[in-house]
Amino acid sequence: MKQPSVAEVVKAIAAETQMPMETVAKMYEETWAEYSEGARIKDYLTVLVTRRVRENLRNMRTSAH
Structure with missing residues (x-):
């Protein structure tokens, strides 16, 4: 099974x-x-x-509200 590219x-x-x-690309890098x-x-x-970046972005959104 092929791994998705970073861009994907x-x-x-x-x-x-x-x-x-x-923003996502910088955080991913x-x-x-x-x-x-x-x-x-x-x-x-x-x-x-990928999991960590998703969690960080979710936390950013919930703390911004």
Whole structure:
């Protein structure tokens, strides 16, 4: 099964959270860098980073209201 590209993941998160793609892309890059630093097994990084970015964006939206 093919992994989705970063652009596809960012686009999906942006659509789901109704946030600008630039914001999502920046957060994704920062989270990826944080998670991949020192990681020996990178098979699940996409899943973990995607989950963290979604959670962070949801938390931003709920705390803004």
